[in-house]
Amino acid sequence: MSHHLALAPATSDALARWLETEAATRDLSAHTVTAYRADLIAFLHFLGAHWGQPVAPKALSALTQSDMRAFAAVERGRGLGARSLARRQSAVRSFLRWISDREEFDLSAALSARSPRYARSLPRPLTPAQAQDALAQVALHDTPWIAARDMAVLTLLWGCGLRISEALGLDGRDWPFPEALTIRGKGGRERQVPVLPVARAAVEDYLRQSPWGIAADAALFRGVRGGRLDPGAISGAMRKARAALGLPASATPHAMRHSFATHLLAAGGDLRTIQELLGHASLSTTQVYTGVDDARLMAVYRAAHPRG
Known part of the structure; x- marks a missing residue:
């Protein structure tokens, strides 16, 4: 003891x-x-x-x-x-x-x-093509509303950089999504996350098919018995998708959030903005998350702050 x-x-x-x-x-x-x-x-x-x-x-x-x-x-x-x-x-x-x-x-x-x-040792992000393939594979679930639900959750992780707990913590009252969603993340920190049309459409598609309807004080994403969806269900969906596609074991739901950050960076996003979108307390976490080395970090910084 x-x-x-x-x-x-x-x-x-x-x-x-x-x-x-x-x-x-x-x-x-x-x-x-x-x-x-x-x-x-x-x-x-x-x-x-x-x-x-x-x-x-x-x-x-x-x-x-x-x-x-x-x-x-x-x-x-x-x-x-x-x-x-x-x-x-x-x-x-x-x-x-x-x-x-x-x-x-x-x-x-x-x-x-x-x-x-x-x-x-962080989950390696998926390439844009792998992320798209994983979403398409998840959409093949035998039960259409569950396929739509899992797609919607993973699209929020990949398209908005949400943590799985943040996506599954959304309630009926959060819908319809505004232009930017207010997310309460770790340590009670709030951040504004722009909602991409693809993410809004995926949630809309799920809600249209869900047998549970929508209630302000109930979970937005429901499990098969109508309670709040468990993260394990989404992990299971990704496990099946990666087995079907031959993706590495690092292709987890959390890797979709990493992919959000890396794809943004590749498209020219600056690290400070990505830090805010992910809700990280320190820039060093974002740096590790995006797999950025110091030379790349300085190049991004100089491009974003040419007079700095």
């Missing part, structure tokens, strides 16, 4: 929520979730002992490169093999990226320490 001494209740809750999110958005097996939990408990226990106090979520903002190196050294000293250590560090970095975005602090300096997998 000593491991749990290092976990403040808020950190324990955050860890449970992260594992749920990972399992839903990345289709992880129960075995992998158990392994990730063990990885994070080992890390948080180490930090608790290292810092001499239980680790609260906000305290993680003080994390340094040397803390990360010390953890790796201790794990190696305990005889953890190279592959297990790499997975453990990857799980820890994934959790830290998630919690820093959620709690609104920047850990890019601590996470950049000797971690070439840092940027690459």
Whole structure:
């Protein structure tokens, strides 16, 4: 039980929520979730002992490169093999990226320490053609209203850069969509997201076919029993689509949001605007999300601010 001494209740809750999110958005097996939990408990226990106090979520903002190196050294000293250590560090970095975005602090300096997998461990965005193919494949569901529903949700992720939780959090009162949708994202931050005609048309098509009608105080996107749609249903739809198309395992619903950002950037969008559209607390998150290297970042910056 000593491991749990290092976990403040808020950190324990955050860890449970992260594992749920990972399992839903990345289709992880129960075995992998158990392994990730063990990885994070080992890390948080180490930090608790290292810092001499239980680790609260906000305290993680003080994390340094040397803390990360010390953890790796201790794990190696305990005889953890190279592959297990790499997975453990990857799980820890994934959790830290998630919690820093959620709690609104920047850990890019601590996470950049000797971690070439840092940027690459994000879901790789789909090319525009792959995203279109995935949507077309999802549209082949046997039940027409479910096909229309899954298409509408994925189009909001891909065409508006919504998080899956944000799309599934929409209610009947949010329809009809205005020109720009007000989205309450992580940390209660609000942002304005322009709604593309293709996204509006996809939602309209779904609502026309939905057997549940529309009610102001009910979910916009319904499950087969009429309750709020579960993220797992959308993950399942993408899993079937990628199997049919031979797409990589990284082609998850979350990758559609990444694709939104990368396609915008490729079309000449500037990173600061993309940061606002995605609702990221820090530009470094957007930079990692879009897979932008520093040279590209400076080129984009100079193009957007020629007199800067």
